[in-house]
Amino acid sequence: MTDLRIQIGNIEFKNPIFTASGTFGYGNDVPDFVDVSKLGGIFTKSITLHPREGNPPPRIVETPSGMINSIGLANVGVDHYMREMVPSYSTIGTKIIMNIAGSTLDEYAEIIRKMESISSDIVGYEINISCPNVKKGGMEFGVDRSLTAELTKILRSLTERLLIVKLSPNVTDIAAIATAAEECGADAVSAINTVVGMSINPTTWKSNIYTVFGGLSGPALKPIGLAAVQKIFHSVKIPIIGIGGITGSLDVIEYFLAGASAVQLGTVNFQDPSTGERMIDELETYCKDVSIDSISSLVGKVKN
Amino acid sequence: MLIEQCKIIRNEEIAGGIWEMEFSAPGIVSYYTGPGQFLEILLDNKWSFTVRRPMSIANVEEKRITIIYKIFGRGTTLLTESKVGGILDILGPLGNVFSGWQGNYVPILVGGGVGLAPILNLFRECQKHQIHSKLIIGAKTGREHFMDHDPSNGIFLTTDDGTLGNPGTVMPSLKKVCADIDNPMVFACGPLPMLKGMQDFVIQNKIPAQLSVESYMGCGTGLCQGCAIKRRNVKEKAHSYHERYSLVCMDGPVYSASEVSFD
Numbered sequence: 246m247t248d249l250r251i252q253i254g255n256i257e258f259k260n261p262i263f264t265a266s267g268t269f270g271y272g273n274d275v276p277d278f279v280d281v282s283k284l285g286g287i288f289t290k291s292i293t294l295h296p297r298e299g300n301p302p303p304r305i306v307e308t309p310s311g312m313i314n315s316i317g318l319a320n321v322g323v324d325h326y327m328r329e330m331v332p333s334y335s336t337i338g339t340k341i342i343m344n345i346a347g348s349t350l351d352e353y354a355e356i357i358r359k360m361e362s363i364s365s366d367i368v369g370y371e372i373n374i375s376c377p378n379v380k381k382g383g384m385e386f387g388v389d390r391s392l393t394a395e396l397t398k399i400l401r402s403l404t405e406r407l408l409i410v411k412l413s414p415n416v417t418d419i420a421a422i423a424t425a426a427e428e429c430g431a432d433a434v435s436a437i438n439t440v441v442g443m444s445i446n447p448t449t450w451k452s453n454i455y456t457v458f459g460g461l462s463g464p465a466l467k468p469i470g471l472a473a474v475q476k477i478f479h480s481v482k483i484p485i486i487g488i489g490g491i492t493g494s495l496d497v498i499e500y501f502l503a504g505a506s507a508v509q510l511g512t513v514n515f516q517d518p519s520t521g522e523r524m525i526d527e528l529e530t531y532c533k534d535v536s537i538d539s540i541s542s543l544v545g546k547v548k549n
Numbered sequence: 550m551l552i553e554q555c556k557i558i559r560n561e562e563i564a565g566g567i568w569e570m571e572f573s574a575p576g577i578v579s580y581y582t583g584p585g586q587f588l589e590i591l592l593d594n595k596w597s598f599t600v601r602r603p604m605s606i607a608n609v610e611e612k613r614i615t616i617i618y619k620i621f622g623r624g625t626t627l628l629t630e631s632k633v634g635g636i637l638d639i640l641g642p643l644g645n646v647f648s649g650w651q652g653n654y655v656p657i658l659v660g661g662g663v664g665l666a667p668i669l670n671l672f673r674e675c676q677k678h679q680i681h682s683k684l685i686i687g688a689k690t691g692r693e694h695f696m697d698h699d700p701s702n703g704i705f706l707t708t709d710d711g712t713l714g715n716p717g718t719v720m721p722s723l724k725k726v727c728a729d730i731d732n733p734m735v736f737a738c739g740p741l742p743m744l745k746g747m748q749d750f751v752i753q754n755k756i757p758a759q760l761s762v763e764s765y766m767g768c769g770t771g772l773c774q775g776c777a778i779k780r781r782n783v784k785e786k787a788h789s790y791h792e793r794y795s796l797v798c799m800d801g802p803v804y805s806a807s808e809v810s811f812d
Contacts, residue, residue: 268772276770278551296790305767305775312599312767316774321790464596515768516591516601517552
């Protein structure tokens with residue numbers, strides 16, 4: 246029997262298959278045919294201090310081996326989330342990490358203060374410092390080493406729960422930002438968020454996305470994600486959660502070999518939100534075939 | 550809702566550029582609630598097409614579903630190449646249904662271009678319930694039509710180029726049909742300019758109407774939040790969610806004509 250359990254900070258997850266923020270709702274609103282209890286964990290969509298309508302359409306467009314989105318952080322806001330969503334987590338059967346986004350340091354802090362004032366089954370927070378979709382906020386934290394450090398330090402002082410910083414690939418040196426997060430107390434980093442992209446309609450000469458630019462996701466991103474994870478792996482000691490273009494269990498293995506201790510599935514959930522639960526059996530089979538007892542022993546083992 | 554591997558029974562061109570496909574889908578049929586609902590079809594499993602294609606259900610017969618699709622781009626061209634006996638990965642049924650057609654109204658069913666599938670489905674449903682409806686189907690040109698222009702039986706075809714049926718868009722025919730009926734209720738699906746014209750007409754004339762809206766879709770399950778459509782006459786607030794925008798996959802695709810904005 247292969248051990249698929251993994252550890253981040255003081256929390257043990259039953260397996261390393263998580264779902265990525267913005268691709269799996271709040272975890273309690275996915276289609277009935279999905280058995281979320283099989284997943285290692287769910288990262289919620291980004292939650293902000295106030296509710297957000299999101300961007301005008303068009304918000305998404307298909308691209309080769311991927312898609313571009315610019316949803317604009319449409320979400321119910323933290324108060325509604327606390328009242329209507331959080332109670333359902335006591336019976337959901339998997340671990341919930343709440344993704345939070347803000348446009349000022351205070352907004353991030355206020356969300357965590359509110360969440361920490363209630364009792365909940367949320368095991369941690371993933372900090373969206375890198376969402377390229379919103380014109381205001383987000384972006385500047387993720388591209389600036391000192392702002393990332395300042396934000397991480399403030400939020401660290403507010404919670405004992407897991408603090409995971411989600412990194413943007415749209416930077417010169419992603420490992421430097423990861424190091425800043427580690428130094429200021431992050432328990433883990435997630436990498437990568439979407440890559441800034443664009444798609445143009447040659448008939449109308451307009452961008453296919455209302456906000457002109459959007460975030461590219463899907464299999465087109467996998468090589469970028471793998472390279473980012475490998476770079477970060479050589480710079481930090483905290484666990485890395487690999488994200489970017491995972492559609493099958495062998496993609497998960499690649500991310501582990503590059504240095505990830507867990508992964509998040511994103512765009513694949515739009516084709517089939519039950520992909521993650523099927524991957525778990527496949528991972529066990531792979532580990533058995535290559536005679537390893539624990540999936541964690543694969544972390545960073547790429548032969549360079 | 551579920552994902553089912555559906556065996557293709559029939560896939561043929563029924564008019565110029567218009568195709569009809571029938572497949573076996575016992576699982577999806579078991580959840581089907583009526584005309585208006587749609588499916589999300591995965592075109593291949595190699596990520597050449599990231600997002601599933603939304604397709605309205607045109608007919609349900611025992612455990613089989615029929616769709617009607619128009620060749621539109623690379624994806625629908627690929628769909629025409631699907632062989633009988635082949636398997637399609639389909640998510641469904643999704644969305645809400647047309648309602649009110651069993652009430653005290655004469656249903657006027659209007660379909661244009663790719664939007665005729667749910668309208669034909671509702672037409673058959675009306676026939677099954679012995680409700681006398683009127684059917685208006687629009688196309689650019691005569692070769693895109695596969696039904697007969699039959700005004701005495703309440704079936705009106707229109708063509709933009711006047712090569713078959715009533716010349717022009719569906720609008721003049723709709724106005725004429727509505728003028729002859731005391732209590733019409735309009736049910737429509739079609740391209741955006743058609744829906745917009747339809748909306749202006751029914752609101753002005755206080756005719757109850759339901760419009761089935763087409764939208765670019767990322768998932769069909771509400772997860773991606775991609776298929777937003779603006780609601781009509783909404784008070785702008787500093788902070789809100791789901792008040793200014795509706796998601797076609799979850800709240801639609803069928804809306805009351807006064808509910809959504811096509812601007």
